[in-house]
Amino acid sequence: MPCKRALIALLCLTIIVLITSICQSFHTNFRAVGRNGTLRYEPTELDLGQMRFLAGLSDSENLRRTVQRISIKRVVGTPGHSKVRNYIVDYLKKLDWNVELDLFTQKVPIKSAVTFQNIVARQNPRAQRYLMFGCHYDSKYFKDFDFMAATDSAVPCALLLNMATILRNQFHRSDISLMLVFFDGEEAFGEWSAEDSLYGSRHLAELWEKHGLLDKIDLFVLLDLIGARDVVFKKNIPNTSGWFHRLVQLEKMLFQAGILRLERPLFKFEPSTDVDDDHLPFTRRNVPVIHLISNKYPAVWHLAEDVEKNVDYNTTEQVGLVLRMFVMEYLNSAPNTVYQL
Ligand SMILES: *[C@@H]1O[C@H](CO)[C@@H](O)[C@H](O)[C@H]1NC(C)=O
Ligand SMILES: *[C@@H]1O[C@H](CO)[C@@H](O)[C@H](O)[C@H]1NC(C)=O
Ligand SMILES: *[C@@H]1O[C@H](CO)[C@@H](O)[C@H](O)[C@H]1NC(C)=O
Ligand SMILES: [Zn+2]
Numbered sequence: 173m174p175c176k177r178a179l180i181a182l183l184c185l186t187i188i189v190l191i192t193s194i195c196q197s198f199h200t201n202f203r204a205v206g207r208n209g210t211l212r213y214e215p216t217e218l219d220l221g222q223m224r225f226l227a228g229l230s231d232s233e234n235l236r237r238t239v240q241r242i243s244i245k246r247v248v249g250t251p252g253h254s255k256v257r258n259y260i261v262d263y264l265k266k267l268d269w270n271v272e273l274d275l276f277t278q279k280v281p282i283k284s285a286v287t288f289q290n291i292v293a294r295q296n297p298r299a300q301r302y303l304m305f306g307c308h309y310d311s312k313y314f315k316d317f318d319f320m321a322a323t324d325s326a327v328p329c330a331l332l333l334n335m336a337t338i339l340r341n342q343f344h345r346s347d348i349s350l351m352l353v354f355f356d357g358e359e360a361f362g363e364w365s366a367e368d369s370l371y372g373s374r375h376l377a378e379l380w381e382k383h384g385l386l387d388k389i390d391l392f393v394l395l396d397l398i399g400a401r402d403v404v405f406k407k408n409i410p411n412t413s414g415w416f417h418r419l420v421q422l423e424k425m426l427f428q429a430g431i432l433r434l435e436r437p438l439f440k441f442e443p444s445t446d447v448d449d450d451h452l453p454f455t456r457r458n459v460p461v462i463h464l465i466s467n468k469y470p471a472v473w474h475l476a477e478d479v480e481k482n483v484d485y486n487t488t489e490q491v492g493l494v495l496r497m498f499v500m501e502y503l504n505s506a507p508n509t510v511y512q513l
Contacts, residue, residue: 205390206301208458209411213390215501218422220429222506223497226342227431232489235334238263239399239488242326243480247313248357248371249286256309260291260333260354267336269352270297276375281362282313290372291354293336299349303502304392305332305495308358308372308450317476322483323466324473328395329354331492339496344505348390355450370450377453386457391415391502393462394451398491400470401484406444408467412460417441419462422497423490434490440467464491 203212218226241259246252264271274290291309294302307328311321320326332352343350357371380386391412397403407416420439426432444467451461472478500506 238330288356296349312359323399327399373450408446
């Protein structure tokens with residue numbers, strides 16, 4: 173019967189329109205980058221061969237060594253702090269990165285005036301757009317014990333250095349480049365408050381706003397509190413949920429390809445409330461942010477037990493692997509496996 177056929181056709185059409193509009197709304201979200209979300213961008217997705225090739229570049233020994241080098245007492249203004257700062261700066265200079273320091277002196281609670289030094293490393297200092305990653309390299313001061321702050325945030329900073337080492341020969345394009353920022357003074361000296369915390373990130377965001385540099389940041393991925401066995405990341409910032417979703421997908425693809433050791437996902441597309449961290453001065457200025465902080469704080473958080481030997485390298489390696497896929501895809505630097513020997 174023609175009438176029935178028409179009805180079925182209409183139904184099919186409605187379903188198609190519905191699916192298309194859902195996909196489109198997702199895609200719009202997926203592509204929004206840049207300050208005020210004004211740019212649209214969708215990188216070419218990695219294929220399985222490229223993912224396997226990239227996974228094969230992993231360097232676990234380097235990761236462990238790097239975590240060990242940073243997991244020392246490094247309160248702002250102490251010798252340990254200088255040691256870690258010099259280590260990070262030299263490390264990236266050796267890999268041919270452009271490294272700059274953002275210095276400023278400020279009076280803080282408990283201590284007198286201290287000098288903070290953010291480390292800003294650019295793969296290509298002349299790029300017009302940046303995918304920015306951040307971590308904080310200072311450790312919190314405790315009167316009663318030595319705090320090594322492995323998960324907070326030696327491991328996140330080590331993941332960034334490890335990434336720079338592993339991908340050193342993989343960057344192809346220069347119009348979007350990678351930037352690594354190692355923030356100073358994230359921790360409070362006394363009780364955490366708006367004034368006593370986030371010293372480095374507040375300074376840098378304000379400076380870059382003045383100089384128009386915030387407009388060059390596509391996306392800022394902040395890492396914090398990583399290294400415990402039960403680490404899990406959730407969708408804590410709605411604006412960038414499309415990009416967070418890509419991390420979830422990449423981890424799933426790696427798992428399906430049999431590349432991952434763990435049986436469980438660490439990136440979960442579940443809503444969660446966000447917590448204050450170094451991204452705040454940037455989100456306040458409308459820079460899109462993915463905040464990768466363990467949804468469940470490590471059991472060793474702000475305790476003497478937050479040391480390198482308590483770091484779970486299986487989960488940490490998995491985080492690093494997913495992030496490297498994300499970076500290579502974002503920078504359109506996918507290795508050409510066809511010509512790979
Ligand atoms: C974003 O908005 C701010 C404040 O309204 C403005 O100063 C800046 O130029 C905008 N940047 C872009 C890239 O849209
Ligand atoms: C997030 O989205 C809301 C609503 O579209 C917008 O008002 C806000 O400025 C956005 N924030 C950032 C950091 O882009
Ligand atoms: C890490 O994974 C390996 C291989 O599956 C396993 O033998 C080891 O016990 C795991 N280590 C930790 C700390 O979970
Ligand atoms: Zn802390």
